[in-house]
Amino acid sequence: MKTERIRGMYDILPDEIGWWRLAEQAMLETARCFNYQEIRFPIVEYTELFVRGMGEATDVVGKEMYTFQDRKGRSLTLRPEGTASVVRAYLNQGWQTQSPFQKLFYIGPMFRYEKPQKGRCRQFHQFGIEALGSLDPSLDAEVISFAWSMMDRLGIGGLWLRLNSIGCAEDRERFKNILRSHFSPSITHMCPDCQRRLDENPLRILDCKEERCQIHIEAAPGSADHLCADCADHFTQVRGMLDALNLNYEIDSRLVRGIDYYTRTVFELMSKDLGSQDTLLGGGRYDGLVETFGGPPIPGLGFAGGFERLVIILQERAHAQLEATRLDLFLATLGEDSRHYAFALAQQLRHRGLSVDIDHRGRALRKQLSLANSLNARHLLVVGEQEAASGTGKIKRMDSGQEIEISLEPNSIVDFIRGGA
Ligand SMILES: [Zn+2]
Ligand SMILES: [Zn+2]
Structure with missing residues:
Protein backbone atom coordinates (compact mmCIF):
# COMPACT_ATOMS: atom_id res chain seq x y z
CA MET A 1 0.00 0.00 0.00
CA TRP A 160 0.24 48.31 -4.32
CA LEU A 161 -2.47 47.73 -6.87
CA ARG A 162 -2.11 46.99 -10.57
CA LEU A 163 -5.26 48.19 -12.29
CA ASN A 164 -6.61 48.07 -15.82
CA SER A 165 -9.87 48.05 -17.73
CA ILE A 166 -10.41 45.65 -20.61
CA GLY A 167 -13.87 47.03 -21.42
CA CYS A 168 -17.15 45.35 -22.32
CA ALA A 169 -17.46 42.35 -24.65
CA GLU A 170 -17.56 44.60 -27.73
CA ASP A 171 -14.46 46.52 -26.57
CA ARG A 172 -12.66 43.26 -25.99
CA GLU A 173 -13.42 41.97 -29.48
CA ARG A 174 -12.32 45.27 -30.99
CA PHE A 175 -9.17 45.30 -28.88
CA LYS A 176 -8.36 41.71 -29.86
CA ASN A 177 -8.35 42.82 -33.49
CA ILE A 178 -6.14 45.78 -32.62
CA LEU A 179 -3.72 43.34 -30.97
CA ARG A 180 -3.87 40.99 -33.97
CA SER A 181 -2.85 43.85 -36.26
CA HIS A 182 -0.10 44.83 -33.84
CA PHE A 183 1.38 41.34 -33.45
CA SER A 184 0.82 39.92 -36.95
CA PRO A 185 3.93 41.46 -38.59
CA SER A 186 6.22 40.12 -35.82
CA ILE A 187 4.45 36.88 -34.87
CA THR A 188 6.99 34.61 -36.60
CA HIS A 189 9.64 35.97 -34.18
CA MET A 190 7.48 35.10 -31.16
CA CYS A 191 7.09 31.85 -29.20
CA PRO A 192 4.83 28.96 -30.38
CA ASP A 193 2.33 29.68 -27.58
CA CYS A 194 1.94 33.25 -28.76
CA GLN A 195 1.56 32.09 -32.36
CA ARG A 196 -1.30 29.90 -31.25
CA ARG A 197 -2.81 32.68 -29.10
CA LEU A 198 -2.87 35.15 -31.99
CA ASP A 199 -5.94 33.38 -33.37
CA GLU A 200 -7.40 31.94 -30.17
CA ASN A 201 -7.11 34.90 -27.83
CA PRO A 202 -4.48 37.56 -28.50
CA LEU A 203 -5.17 39.12 -25.06
CA ARG A 204 -3.27 36.21 -23.60
CA ILE A 205 -0.13 37.13 -25.54
CA LEU A 206 0.20 40.00 -23.07
CA ASP A 207 0.71 37.42 -20.26
CA CYS A 208 3.62 35.69 -22.05
CA LYS A 209 6.83 35.45 -20.02
CA GLU A 210 9.10 34.34 -22.92
CA GLU A 211 12.13 36.58 -23.36
CA ARG A 212 11.86 36.89 -27.14
CA CYS A 213 8.22 38.04 -26.93
CA GLN A 214 8.81 40.91 -24.50
CA ILE A 215 9.96 43.52 -27.00
CA HIS A 216 6.78 43.04 -29.04
CA ILE A 217 4.56 43.00 -25.97
CA GLU A 218 6.05 46.18 -24.56
CA ALA A 219 5.18 48.02 -27.76
CA ALA A 220 1.57 46.74 -27.73
CA PRO A 221 -1.33 49.20 -27.34
CA GLY A 222 -3.19 49.33 -23.99
CA SER A 223 -6.80 48.19 -23.63
CA ALA A 224 -7.70 51.19 -21.44
CA ASP A 225 -6.99 53.49 -24.42
CA HIS A 226 -9.53 51.66 -26.58
CA LEU A 227 -12.70 51.65 -24.47
CA CYS A 228 -16.17 52.72 -25.54
CA ALA A 229 -17.55 55.87 -23.89
CA ASP A 230 -19.47 53.97 -21.18
CA CYS A 231 -16.52 51.80 -20.21
CA ALA A 232 -14.11 54.74 -20.26
CA ASP A 233 -16.45 56.66 -17.94
CA HIS A 234 -16.78 53.65 -15.64
CA PHE A 235 -13.01 53.32 -15.40
CA THR A 236 -12.59 57.03 -14.65
CA GLN A 237 -15.12 56.76 -11.83
CA VAL A 238 -13.47 53.66 -10.34
CA ARG A 239 -10.13 55.49 -10.29
CA GLY A 240 -11.75 58.53 -8.71
CA MET A 241 -13.13 56.39 -5.88
CA LEU A 242 -9.79 54.68 -5.32
CA ASP A 243 -8.19 58.14 -5.13
CA ALA A 244 -10.79 59.12 -2.55
CA LEU A 245 -9.81 56.03 -0.51
CA ASN A 246 -6.12 56.93 -0.84
CA LEU A 247 -5.22 53.53 -2.31
CA ASN A 248 -2.02 53.37 -4.36
CA TYR A 249 -2.48 52.00 -7.83
CA GLU A 250 -0.77 52.03 -11.17
CA ILE A 251 -2.48 51.53 -14.51
CA ASP A 252 -0.92 48.46 -16.10
CA SER A 253 -2.03 48.08 -19.69
CA ARG A 254 -0.58 44.55 -19.84
CA LEU A 255 -2.83 43.32 -17.08
CA VAL A 256 -5.66 41.42 -18.78
CA ARG A 257 -6.02 38.32 -16.52
CA GLY A 258 -6.08 34.92 -18.18
CA ILE A 259 -9.73 33.92 -17.78
CA ASP A 260 -12.30 34.62 -20.49
CA TYR A 261 -15.09 35.92 -18.25
CA TYR A 262 -13.39 39.16 -17.23
CA THR A 263 -14.78 42.51 -18.42
CA ARG A 264 -14.01 46.14 -17.52
CA THR A 265 -12.08 46.47 -14.23
CA ARG A 317 7.99 38.32 8.66
CA ALA A 318 9.74 38.44 12.00
CA HIS A 319 7.22 40.74 13.68
CA ALA A 320 4.23 38.46 13.14
CA GLN A 321 4.09 36.18 16.15
CA LEU A 322 1.68 33.42 16.98
CA GLU A 323 0.50 33.00 20.50
CA ALA A 324 1.48 29.57 21.76
CA THR A 325 -1.50 27.42 22.69
CA ARG A 326 -1.45 26.54 26.37
CA LEU A 327 -3.18 23.88 28.35
CA ASP A 328 -5.06 25.20 31.39
CA LEU A 329 -4.43 22.18 33.57
CA PHE A 330 -2.64 18.85 33.56
CA LEU A 331 -4.01 16.24 35.96
CA ALA A 332 -1.32 13.79 37.06
CA THR A 333 -2.38 10.65 38.94
CA LEU A 334 -0.94 8.29 41.53
CA GLY A 335 -2.61 4.89 41.78
CA GLU A 336 -5.48 3.22 39.95
CA ASP A 337 -8.39 4.59 42.08
CA SER A 338 -7.18 8.15 41.71
CA ARG A 339 -7.16 7.66 37.92
CA HIS A 340 -10.94 7.19 37.98
CA TYR A 341 -11.31 10.25 40.16
CA ALA A 342 -9.03 12.36 37.93
CA PHE A 343 -10.73 11.13 34.77
CA ALA A 344 -14.15 12.21 36.05
CA LEU A 345 -12.75 15.51 37.30
CA ALA A 346 -11.14 16.23 33.90
CA GLN A 347 -14.49 15.64 32.23
CA GLN A 348 -16.29 18.07 34.57
CA LEU A 349 -13.65 20.75 34.05
CA ARG A 350 -13.81 20.35 30.25
CA HIS A 351 -17.60 20.79 30.42
CA ARG A 352 -16.90 24.09 32.18
CA GLY A 353 -14.63 25.21 29.36
CA LEU A 354 -11.12 24.52 30.67
CA SER A 355 -8.55 22.75 28.50
CA VAL A 356 -7.47 19.75 30.54
CA ASP A 357 -5.34 16.72 29.77
CA ILE A 358 -4.35 13.57 31.61
CA ASP A 359 -1.97 10.70 30.95
CA HIS A 360 -3.39 7.83 28.87
CA ARG A 361 -0.42 5.51 28.94
CA GLY A 362 -0.31 4.49 32.61
CA ARG A 363 3.05 6.10 33.09
CA ALA A 364 5.01 6.87 36.27
CA LEU A 365 4.51 10.25 37.96
CA ARG A 366 7.91 11.53 36.81
CA LYS A 367 6.99 10.84 33.17
CA GLN A 368 3.59 12.50 33.68
CA LEU A 369 5.27 15.64 35.03
CA SER A 370 7.56 15.92 32.04
CA LEU A 371 4.50 15.48 29.80
CA ALA A 372 2.81 18.39 31.62
CA ASN A 373 5.90 20.48 30.85
CA SER A 374 6.03 19.54 27.20
CA LEU A 375 2.32 20.34 26.84
CA ASN A 376 3.06 23.82 28.18
CA ALA A 377 0.44 23.40 30.93
CA ARG A 378 -0.27 26.49 33.02
CA HIS A 379 -1.25 24.47 36.09
CA LEU A 380 -0.54 21.04 37.48
CA LEU A 381 -2.59 19.03 39.94
CA VAL A 382 -1.38 15.69 41.29
CA VAL A 383 -4.29 13.47 42.37
CA GLY A 384 -3.44 10.54 44.69
CA GLU A 385 -5.54 8.46 47.07
CA GLN A 386 -5.35 11.14 49.76
CA GLU A 387 -6.58 13.91 47.43
CA ALA A 388 -9.36 11.69 46.11
CA ALA A 389 -10.51 10.90 49.68
CA SER A 390 -10.29 14.42 51.11
CA GLY A 391 -11.48 16.35 48.06
CA THR A 392 -8.64 18.84 48.47
CA GLY A 393 -5.26 19.09 46.78
CA LYS A 394 -2.36 21.30 45.85
CA ILE A 395 -2.51 23.08 42.53
CA LYS A 396 0.79 24.29 41.14
CA ARG A 397 1.34 27.35 39.00
CA MET A 398 3.90 26.17 36.47
CA ASP A 399 5.24 29.65 35.72
CA SER A 400 6.14 30.53 39.33
CA GLY A 401 6.33 27.08 40.89
CA GLN A 402 3.94 28.35 43.60
CA GLU A 403 1.66 25.67 45.17
CA ILE A 404 -1.75 26.47 46.66
CA GLU A 405 -4.08 24.21 48.63
CA ILE A 406 -7.59 24.26 47.08
CA SER A 407 -10.87 22.37 47.12
CA LEU A 408 -11.19 19.89 44.25
CA GLU A 409 -14.79 20.97 43.62
CA PRO A 410 -14.82 21.61 39.84
CA ASN A 411 -16.18 25.15 40.30
CA SER A 412 -13.42 26.04 42.77
CA ILE A 413 -10.78 24.85 40.33
CA VAL A 414 -12.39 26.84 37.50
CA ASP A 415 -12.55 29.96 39.68
CA PHE A 416 -8.92 29.53 40.68
CA ILE A 417 -7.66 29.08 37.13
CA ARG A 418 -9.90 31.73 35.57
CA GLY A 419 -9.39 34.29 38.28
CA GLY A 420 -5.72 33.57 38.69
CA ALA A 421 -6.54 33.86 42.44
ZN1 LIG B 1 -17.39 49.18 -23.49
ZN1 LIG C 1 5.27 34.36 -26.23
Whole structure:
Protein backbone atom coordinates (compact mmCIF):
# COMPACT_ATOMS: atom_id res chain seq x y z
CA MET A 1 0.00 0.00 0.00
CA LYS A 2 1.18 3.46 -0.93
CA THR A 3 1.51 5.97 1.87
CA GLU A 4 3.07 8.74 -0.20
CA ARG A 5 1.39 12.08 -0.52
CA ILE A 6 0.08 13.03 -3.95
CA ARG A 7 2.58 15.40 -5.56
CA GLY A 8 1.66 19.02 -4.96
CA MET A 9 -0.79 18.21 -2.15
CA TYR A 10 0.28 18.85 1.43
CA ASP A 11 -0.73 18.17 4.99
CA ILE A 12 -1.16 21.30 7.04
CA LEU A 13 0.29 20.21 10.36
CA PRO A 14 -0.55 21.29 13.93
CA ASP A 15 2.55 23.50 14.21
CA GLU A 16 1.53 25.45 11.07
CA ILE A 17 -2.20 25.68 11.61
CA GLY A 18 -1.97 28.84 13.73
CA TRP A 19 -0.80 30.80 10.67
CA TRP A 20 -3.72 29.46 8.65
CA ARG A 21 -6.18 30.39 11.37
CA LEU A 22 -4.67 33.87 11.50
CA ALA A 23 -5.16 34.34 7.75
CA GLU A 24 -8.68 32.83 7.79
CA GLN A 25 -9.64 34.99 10.72
CA ALA A 26 -8.55 38.11 8.82
CA MET A 27 -10.84 37.05 5.97
CA LEU A 28 -13.79 36.40 8.31
CA GLU A 29 -13.30 39.69 10.15
CA THR A 30 -12.96 41.73 6.97
CA ALA A 31 -16.07 40.07 5.54
CA ARG A 32 -17.99 40.95 8.69
CA CYS A 33 -16.91 44.60 8.49
CA PHE A 34 -17.81 44.86 4.78
CA ASN A 35 -21.03 42.85 5.24
CA TYR A 36 -20.24 39.90 2.93
CA GLN A 37 -22.00 36.59 3.67
CA GLU A 38 -20.25 33.23 3.55
CA ILE A 39 -21.16 30.61 0.96
CA ARG A 40 -19.86 27.02 0.86
CA PHE A 41 -20.25 25.13 -2.39
CA PRO A 42 -19.27 21.58 -3.41
CA ILE A 43 -15.70 20.55 -4.22
CA VAL A 44 -16.87 18.94 -7.50
CA GLU A 45 -19.03 20.34 -10.28
CA TYR A 46 -19.97 19.25 -13.77
CA THR A 47 -16.94 19.88 -15.99
CA GLU A 48 -19.09 21.93 -18.36
CA LEU A 49 -19.49 24.66 -15.71
CA PHE A 50 -15.78 25.52 -15.75
CA VAL A 51 -15.37 25.03 -19.52
CA ARG A 52 -18.23 27.45 -20.21
CA GLY A 53 -17.28 29.86 -17.46
CA MET A 54 -13.53 30.14 -17.74
CA GLY A 55 -13.20 29.46 -21.47
CA GLU A 56 -11.88 26.49 -23.38
CA ALA A 57 -8.68 28.24 -24.46
CA THR A 58 -7.50 29.09 -20.93
CA ASP A 59 -4.60 27.16 -19.41
CA VAL A 60 -6.76 26.17 -16.46
CA VAL A 61 -9.40 24.47 -18.60
CA GLY A 62 -6.98 23.22 -21.26
CA LYS A 63 -4.26 21.72 -19.08
CA GLU A 64 -4.83 22.07 -15.36
CA MET A 65 -8.18 20.58 -14.37
CA TYR A 66 -8.68 17.38 -12.38
CA THR A 67 -11.42 15.86 -14.50
CA PHE A 68 -12.86 12.37 -14.15
CA GLN A 69 -16.00 10.37 -14.87
CA ASP A 70 -18.39 9.36 -12.14
CA ARG A 71 -20.07 5.93 -12.06
CA LYS A 72 -22.69 7.02 -14.57
CA GLY A 73 -20.11 8.33 -17.01
CA ARG A 74 -20.74 12.03 -16.30
CA SER A 75 -17.72 14.29 -16.53
CA LEU A 76 -16.96 15.93 -13.17
CA THR A 77 -14.14 18.29 -12.21
CA LEU A 78 -12.55 19.21 -8.90
CA ARG A 79 -13.18 22.93 -8.64
CA PRO A 80 -10.21 24.94 -9.95
CA GLU A 81 -11.71 28.26 -8.78
CA GLY A 82 -14.77 29.61 -6.99
CA THR A 83 -16.46 32.16 -9.25
CA ALA A 84 -18.22 29.72 -11.59
CA SER A 85 -19.64 27.80 -8.61
CA VAL A 86 -20.86 30.97 -6.90
CA VAL A 87 -22.67 32.05 -10.06
CA ARG A 88 -24.14 28.56 -10.46
CA ALA A 89 -25.42 28.65 -6.86
CA TYR A 90 -26.80 32.16 -7.44
CA LEU A 91 -28.85 30.90 -10.39
CA ASN A 92 -29.91 27.70 -8.60
CA GLN A 93 -31.30 29.82 -5.76
CA GLY A 94 -33.22 32.05 -8.14
CA TRP A 95 -31.52 35.11 -6.68
CA GLN A 96 -31.49 36.73 -10.14
CA THR A 97 -35.22 37.42 -9.72
CA GLN A 98 -35.70 37.43 -5.93
CA SER A 99 -32.66 39.28 -4.62
CA PRO A 100 -30.20 40.00 -7.41
CA PHE A 101 -27.81 42.04 -5.27
CA GLN A 102 -25.55 39.68 -3.31
CA LYS A 103 -22.26 40.13 -1.50
CA LEU A 104 -20.66 36.74 -0.85
CA PHE A 105 -17.34 35.29 0.28
CA TYR A 106 -15.80 31.83 0.43
CA ILE A 107 -12.72 30.03 1.66
CA GLY A 108 -11.65 26.50 0.80
CA PRO A 109 -9.50 24.16 -1.27
CA MET A 110 -9.20 24.36 -5.07
CA PHE A 111 -7.41 22.00 -7.45
CA ARG A 112 -5.16 22.65 -10.43
CA TYR A 113 -2.68 20.34 -12.09
CA GLU A 114 0.25 22.77 -12.15
CA LYS A 115 3.97 22.37 -11.63
CA PRO A 116 4.35 22.55 -7.85
CA GLN A 117 6.64 25.27 -6.49
CA LYS A 118 6.92 27.40 -3.38
CA GLY A 119 3.50 28.83 -2.63
CA ARG A 120 1.85 26.93 -5.49
CA CYS A 121 0.26 23.53 -4.88
CA ARG A 122 -2.09 21.24 -6.75
CA GLN A 123 -4.51 21.35 -3.85
CA PHE A 124 -4.37 24.98 -2.84
CA HIS A 125 -6.59 27.08 -0.63
CA GLN A 126 -8.36 30.20 -1.71
CA PHE A 127 -10.18 33.10 -0.14
CA GLY A 128 -12.44 35.08 -2.41
CA ILE A 129 -15.40 37.40 -2.62
CA GLU A 130 -18.08 37.91 -5.27
CA ALA A 131 -20.43 40.90 -5.49
CA LEU A 132 -23.28 40.48 -7.94
CA GLY A 133 -26.05 42.74 -9.15
CA SER A 134 -24.55 46.18 -9.76
CA LEU A 135 -22.48 48.00 -12.37
CA ASP A 136 -21.82 50.88 -10.00
CA PRO A 137 -18.12 51.84 -9.82
CA SER A 138 -18.50 52.09 -6.03
CA LEU A 139 -18.78 48.30 -5.97
CA ASP A 140 -15.48 47.94 -7.86
CA ALA A 141 -13.86 50.27 -5.34
CA GLU A 142 -15.41 48.36 -2.41
CA VAL A 143 -14.14 44.99 -3.66
CA ILE A 144 -10.64 46.41 -4.06
CA SER A 145 -10.69 48.09 -0.68
CA PHE A 146 -11.93 44.84 0.92
CA ALA A 147 -8.78 43.14 -0.41
CA TRP A 148 -6.58 45.96 0.79
CA SER A 149 -8.21 46.03 4.19
CA MET A 150 -7.74 42.27 4.69
CA MET A 151 -3.99 42.56 3.97
CA ASP A 152 -3.74 45.58 6.27
CA ARG A 153 -5.38 43.57 9.02
CA LEU A 154 -2.62 40.97 8.64
CA GLY A 155 0.05 43.66 8.80
CA ILE A 156 1.27 42.96 5.27
CA GLY A 157 3.15 45.97 4.01
CA GLY A 158 4.42 47.21 0.65
CA LEU A 159 0.95 46.98 -0.89
CA TRP A 160 0.24 48.31 -4.32
CA LEU A 161 -2.47 47.73 -6.87
CA ARG A 162 -2.11 46.99 -10.57
CA LEU A 163 -5.26 48.19 -12.29
CA ASN A 164 -6.61 48.07 -15.82
CA SER A 165 -9.87 48.05 -17.73
CA ILE A 166 -10.41 45.65 -20.61
CA GLY A 167 -13.87 47.03 -21.42
CA CYS A 168 -17.15 45.35 -22.32
CA ALA A 169 -17.46 42.35 -24.65
CA GLU A 170 -17.56 44.60 -27.73
CA ASP A 171 -14.46 46.52 -26.57
CA ARG A 172 -12.66 43.26 -25.99
CA GLU A 173 -13.42 41.97 -29.48
CA ARG A 174 -12.32 45.27 -30.99
CA PHE A 175 -9.17 45.30 -28.88
CA LYS A 176 -8.36 41.71 -29.86
CA ASN A 177 -8.35 42.82 -33.49
CA ILE A 178 -6.14 45.78 -32.62
CA LEU A 179 -3.72 43.34 -30.97
CA ARG A 180 -3.87 40.99 -33.97
CA SER A 181 -2.85 43.85 -36.26
CA HIS A 182 -0.10 44.83 -33.84
CA PHE A 183 1.38 41.34 -33.45
CA SER A 184 0.82 39.92 -36.95
CA PRO A 185 3.93 41.46 -38.59
CA SER A 186 6.22 40.12 -35.82
CA ILE A 187 4.45 36.88 -34.87
CA THR A 188 6.99 34.61 -36.60
CA HIS A 189 9.64 35.97 -34.18
CA MET A 190 7.48 35.10 -31.16
CA CYS A 191 7.09 31.85 -29.20
CA PRO A 192 4.83 28.96 -30.38
CA ASP A 193 2.33 29.68 -27.58
CA CYS A 194 1.94 33.25 -28.76
CA GLN A 195 1.56 32.09 -32.36
CA ARG A 196 -1.30 29.90 -31.25
CA ARG A 197 -2.81 32.68 -29.10
CA LEU A 198 -2.87 35.15 -31.99
CA ASP A 199 -5.94 33.38 -33.37
CA GLU A 200 -7.40 31.94 -30.17
CA ASN A 201 -7.11 34.90 -27.83
CA PRO A 202 -4.48 37.56 -28.50
CA LEU A 203 -5.17 39.12 -25.06
CA ARG A 204 -3.27 36.21 -23.60
CA ILE A 205 -0.13 37.13 -25.54
CA LEU A 206 0.20 40.00 -23.07
CA ASP A 207 0.71 37.42 -20.26
CA CYS A 208 3.62 35.69 -22.05
CA LYS A 209 6.83 35.45 -20.02
CA GLU A 210 9.10 34.34 -22.92
CA GLU A 211 12.13 36.58 -23.36
CA ARG A 212 11.86 36.89 -27.14
CA CYS A 213 8.22 38.04 -26.93
CA GLN A 214 8.81 40.91 -24.50
CA ILE A 215 9.96 43.52 -27.00
CA HIS A 216 6.78 43.04 -29.04
CA ILE A 217 4.56 43.00 -25.97
CA GLU A 218 6.05 46.18 -24.56
CA ALA A 219 5.18 48.02 -27.76
CA ALA A 220 1.57 46.74 -27.73
CA PRO A 221 -1.33 49.20 -27.34
CA GLY A 222 -3.19 49.33 -23.99
CA SER A 223 -6.80 48.19 -23.63
CA ALA A 224 -7.70 51.19 -21.44
CA ASP A 225 -6.99 53.49 -24.42
CA HIS A 226 -9.53 51.66 -26.58
CA LEU A 227 -12.70 51.65 -24.47
CA CYS A 228 -16.17 52.72 -25.54
CA ALA A 229 -17.55 55.87 -23.89
CA ASP A 230 -19.47 53.97 -21.18
CA CYS A 231 -16.52 51.80 -20.21
CA ALA A 232 -14.11 54.74 -20.26
CA ASP A 233 -16.45 56.66 -17.94
CA HIS A 234 -16.78 53.65 -15.64
CA PHE A 235 -13.01 53.32 -15.40
CA THR A 236 -12.59 57.03 -14.65
CA GLN A 237 -15.12 56.76 -11.83
CA VAL A 238 -13.47 53.66 -10.34
CA ARG A 239 -10.13 55.49 -10.29
CA GLY A 240 -11.75 58.53 -8.71
CA MET A 241 -13.13 56.39 -5.88
CA LEU A 242 -9.79 54.68 -5.32
CA ASP A 243 -8.19 58.14 -5.13
CA ALA A 244 -10.79 59.12 -2.55
CA LEU A 245 -9.81 56.03 -0.51
CA ASN A 246 -6.12 56.93 -0.84
CA LEU A 247 -5.22 53.53 -2.31
CA ASN A 248 -2.02 53.37 -4.36
CA TYR A 249 -2.48 52.00 -7.83
CA GLU A 250 -0.77 52.03 -11.17
CA ILE A 251 -2.48 51.53 -14.51
CA ASP A 252 -0.92 48.46 -16.10
CA SER A 253 -2.03 48.08 -19.69
CA ARG A 254 -0.58 44.55 -19.84
CA LEU A 255 -2.83 43.32 -17.08
CA VAL A 256 -5.66 41.42 -18.78
CA ARG A 257 -6.02 38.32 -16.52
CA GLY A 258 -6.08 34.92 -18.18
CA ILE A 259 -9.73 33.92 -17.78
CA ASP A 260 -12.30 34.62 -20.49
CA TYR A 261 -15.09 35.92 -18.25
CA TYR A 262 -13.39 39.16 -17.23
CA THR A 263 -14.78 42.51 -18.42
CA ARG A 264 -14.01 46.14 -17.52
CA THR A 265 -12.08 46.47 -14.23
CA VAL A 266 -9.28 43.95 -13.65
CA PHE A 267 -6.76 44.21 -10.84
CA GLU A 268 -4.04 42.49 -8.87
CA LEU A 269 -2.92 43.37 -5.37
CA MET A 270 0.80 43.01 -4.85
CA SER A 271 3.18 43.12 -1.91
CA LYS A 272 6.84 44.05 -2.07
CA ASP A 273 7.30 41.89 1.04
CA LEU A 274 7.00 38.68 -0.97
CA GLY A 275 9.84 38.99 -3.50
CA SER A 276 9.36 37.68 -7.00
CA GLN A 277 6.02 35.88 -6.67
CA ASP A 278 4.43 38.97 -5.33
CA THR A 279 0.77 38.72 -6.35
CA LEU A 280 -1.45 38.36 -3.28
CA LEU A 281 -4.76 38.20 -5.10
CA GLY A 282 -6.39 39.12 -8.36
CA GLY A 283 -9.83 39.75 -9.68
CA GLY A 284 -12.12 41.82 -11.77
CA ARG A 285 -15.56 42.27 -13.27
CA TYR A 286 -17.42 39.50 -15.08
CA ASP A 287 -20.48 41.32 -16.35
CA GLY A 288 -21.37 38.62 -18.90
CA LEU A 289 -20.88 35.49 -16.81
CA VAL A 290 -24.42 35.12 -15.45
CA GLU A 291 -25.70 35.33 -19.04
CA THR A 292 -23.13 32.77 -20.20
CA PHE A 293 -24.78 30.37 -17.74
CA GLY A 294 -28.23 31.09 -19.15
CA GLY A 295 -29.30 33.78 -16.66
CA PRO A 296 -30.29 37.41 -17.22
CA PRO A 297 -27.64 40.11 -17.82
CA ILE A 298 -26.55 40.54 -14.21
CA PRO A 299 -23.12 42.10 -13.65
CA GLY A 300 -20.69 41.02 -10.99
CA LEU A 301 -17.12 41.19 -9.81
CA GLY A 302 -14.80 39.65 -7.27
CA PHE A 303 -11.32 38.57 -6.38
CA ALA A 304 -9.53 35.44 -5.19
CA GLY A 305 -6.18 34.86 -3.54
CA GLY A 306 -4.18 31.96 -2.17
CA PHE A 307 -3.72 31.24 1.52
CA GLU A 308 -0.43 29.42 0.79
CA ARG A 309 1.34 32.63 -0.20
CA LEU A 310 -0.22 34.59 2.63
CA VAL A 311 1.00 32.02 5.14
CA ILE A 312 4.53 32.20 3.69
CA ILE A 313 4.56 35.98 4.13
CA LEU A 314 3.19 35.74 7.66
CA GLN A 315 5.79 33.13 8.64
CA GLU A 316 8.71 34.98 7.07
CA ARG A 317 7.99 38.32 8.66
CA ALA A 318 9.74 38.44 12.00
CA HIS A 319 7.22 40.74 13.68
CA ALA A 320 4.23 38.46 13.14
CA GLN A 321 4.09 36.18 16.15
CA LEU A 322 1.68 33.42 16.98
CA GLU A 323 0.50 33.00 20.50
CA ALA A 324 1.48 29.57 21.76
CA THR A 325 -1.50 27.42 22.69
CA ARG A 326 -1.45 26.54 26.37
CA LEU A 327 -3.18 23.88 28.35
CA ASP A 328 -5.06 25.20 31.39
CA LEU A 329 -4.43 22.18 33.57
CA PHE A 330 -2.64 18.85 33.56
CA LEU A 331 -4.01 16.24 35.96
CA ALA A 332 -1.32 13.79 37.06
CA THR A 333 -2.38 10.65 38.94
CA LEU A 334 -0.94 8.29 41.53
CA GLY A 335 -2.61 4.89 41.78
CA GLU A 336 -5.48 3.22 39.95
CA ASP A 337 -8.39 4.59 42.08
CA SER A 338 -7.18 8.15 41.71
CA ARG A 339 -7.16 7.66 37.92
CA HIS A 340 -10.94 7.19 37.98
CA TYR A 341 -11.31 10.25 40.16
CA ALA A 342 -9.03 12.36 37.93
CA PHE A 343 -10.73 11.13 34.77
CA ALA A 344 -14.15 12.21 36.05
CA LEU A 345 -12.75 15.51 37.30
CA ALA A 346 -11.14 16.23 33.90
CA GLN A 347 -14.49 15.64 32.23
CA GLN A 348 -16.29 18.07 34.57
CA LEU A 349 -13.65 20.75 34.05
CA ARG A 350 -13.81 20.35 30.25
CA HIS A 351 -17.60 20.79 30.42
CA ARG A 352 -16.90 24.09 32.18
CA GLY A 353 -14.63 25.21 29.36
CA LEU A 354 -11.12 24.52 30.67
CA SER A 355 -8.55 22.75 28.50
CA VAL A 356 -7.47 19.75 30.54
CA ASP A 357 -5.34 16.72 29.77
CA ILE A 358 -4.35 13.57 31.61
CA ASP A 359 -1.97 10.70 30.95
CA HIS A 360 -3.39 7.83 28.87
CA ARG A 361 -0.42 5.51 28.94
CA GLY A 362 -0.31 4.49 32.61
CA ARG A 363 3.05 6.10 33.09
CA ALA A 364 5.01 6.87 36.27
CA LEU A 365 4.51 10.25 37.96
CA ARG A 366 7.91 11.53 36.81
CA LYS A 367 6.99 10.84 33.17
CA GLN A 368 3.59 12.50 33.68
CA LEU A 369 5.27 15.64 35.03
CA SER A 370 7.56 15.92 32.04
CA LEU A 371 4.50 15.48 29.80
CA ALA A 372 2.81 18.39 31.62
CA ASN A 373 5.90 20.48 30.85
CA SER A 374 6.03 19.54 27.20
CA LEU A 375 2.32 20.34 26.84
CA ASN A 376 3.06 23.82 28.18
CA ALA A 377 0.44 23.40 30.93
CA ARG A 378 -0.27 26.49 33.02
CA HIS A 379 -1.25 24.47 36.09
CA LEU A 380 -0.54 21.04 37.48
CA LEU A 381 -2.59 19.03 39.94
CA VAL A 382 -1.38 15.69 41.29
CA VAL A 383 -4.29 13.47 42.37
CA GLY A 384 -3.44 10.54 44.69
CA GLU A 385 -5.54 8.46 47.07
CA GLN A 386 -5.35 11.14 49.76
CA GLU A 387 -6.58 13.91 47.43
CA ALA A 388 -9.36 11.69 46.11
CA ALA A 389 -10.51 10.90 49.68
CA SER A 390 -10.29 14.42 51.11
CA GLY A 391 -11.48 16.35 48.06
CA THR A 392 -8.64 18.84 48.47
CA GLY A 393 -5.26 19.09 46.78
CA LYS A 394 -2.36 21.30 45.85
CA ILE A 395 -2.51 23.08 42.53
CA LYS A 396 0.79 24.29 41.14
CA ARG A 397 1.34 27.35 39.00
CA MET A 398 3.90 26.17 36.47
CA ASP A 399 5.24 29.65 35.72
CA SER A 400 6.14 30.53 39.33
CA GLY A 401 6.33 27.08 40.89
CA GLN A 402 3.94 28.35 43.60
CA GLU A 403 1.66 25.67 45.17
CA ILE A 404 -1.75 26.47 46.66
CA GLU A 405 -4.08 24.21 48.63
CA ILE A 406 -7.59 24.26 47.08
CA SER A 407 -10.87 22.37 47.12
CA LEU A 408 -11.19 19.89 44.25
CA GLU A 409 -14.79 20.97 43.62
CA PRO A 410 -14.82 21.61 39.84
CA ASN A 411 -16.18 25.15 40.30
CA SER A 412 -13.42 26.04 42.77
CA ILE A 413 -10.78 24.85 40.33
CA VAL A 414 -12.39 26.84 37.50
CA ASP A 415 -12.55 29.96 39.68
CA PHE A 416 -8.92 29.53 40.68
CA ILE A 417 -7.66 29.08 37.13
CA ARG A 418 -9.90 31.73 35.57
CA GLY A 419 -9.39 34.29 38.28
CA GLY A 420 -5.72 33.57 38.69
CA ALA A 421 -6.54 33.86 42.44
ZN1 LIG B 1 -17.39 49.18 -23.49
ZN1 LIG C 1 5.27 34.36 -26.23
